[in-house]
Amino acid sequence: MSNGNSARVRTIFRSKTSKVLDKLEDPRxxxxxxxDQQVKLLQQVRQAVAEVATAKKRIELQGQELGSRYQRLGAQASEALAQGREDLARQALERRAMLQGQVVQLQQQYTSLDQQTAQLQERERRLTDQVAAFRIEKETIKATYTASEAQVRANEAVSGISSTIEDVGSSLDRARDKVAQMQARAAATNELLASGALTDLTAAPDADIERQLASLSAQADIDRQLAAMRNAGGASGTAGPAAPKAIDGPDGWLDIGHG
Known part of the structure; x- marks a missing residue:
């Protein structure tokens, strides 16, 4: 393989490799x-907020139910005492005391979930702002990269044209030389055929004699025309030969050769 072909292969290989690497490392x-990863994280945070809010709502409903029962036991204790049933009143108050401990636990869980909900909502809000800001910056960077990439391709195209202009000129010069050589060869073969040095296999038999007779006939015709012009000039008494017959009208060319 010649040095030129080797250099061309290396250039093509580097170009292909560079394109593959650029594609693999595309920042866009x-x-x-x-x-996409940030959006997924944001969705997870939102899902966690929804789950915590749901758990908080369940505890709130349980607390409301226990609160209603707590009030009902207090009312039952008062009614039992009014009816002289101290034992029932004591039993209702004991149950209300146990219920109060459960309500306190629910209150603690509710407060904890309320704090967690507030924290998650704040994180969700901040993450939403960050994702939105990142999206704007991402699109800006992608647009800038795309524009720069297009400019690089345009510059490389112009550079490629400039670097190959000499090869194009050389190709044109070689083409012009071949055309000139072919034209010269065609003219030379025409002359050789006309002179008879080359045999025209497509010509009729004795075509060379016909060509020579045609040439002699043309010369004789010219001699006759000259003699006629001299005689016409002498008969009219003019100093010079008579001018050829003029062609009259737009259809006068039809008379050429028939005079």
Whole structure:
């Protein structure tokens, strides 16, 4: 393989390799992947907020139910005492005391979940703002990269044209030389055929004699025309030969050769 072909192969290989690496390291794909990951995290945080809010709501409903029962036991204790049933009143108060401990536990859980909900909502709000800001920056960077990539391709195209202009000129010069050689060869073969040095296999038999007779006939015709012009000039008494017959009208060319 010649040095020129080897250099061309190396250039093509580097170009292909560079394109593959650029495609693998495209920052636009990396930014899109990072954005997708952040969106997934945001969805997880929102799901956690919803789950905590749901648990908080369940505890709230349980607390309301226990609160209603707590009030009902207090009312039952008062009614039993009014009816002279101190034993029933004591039993109702004992149950209300046990219920109060359960309500306190629910209150603690409710307070904890309320704090967690507030924290998660704040994190969700901040993460939403961060994702939105990242999306804007991502799209800006992608647009800038795309524009720069297009400019690089345009510059490389112009550079490629400039670097190959000499090869194009050389190709044109070689083409012009071949055309000139072929034209010269065609003219030379025409002359050789006309002179009879080359045999025209497509011509009729004795075509060379016909060509020579045609040439002699043309010369004789010209001699006759000259003699006629001299005689016409002498008969009219003019100093010079008579001018050829003029062609009259737009259809005068039809008379050429028939005079």
């Amino acid at each position: 794909d990396t930014l899109d992947d990072s954005y």
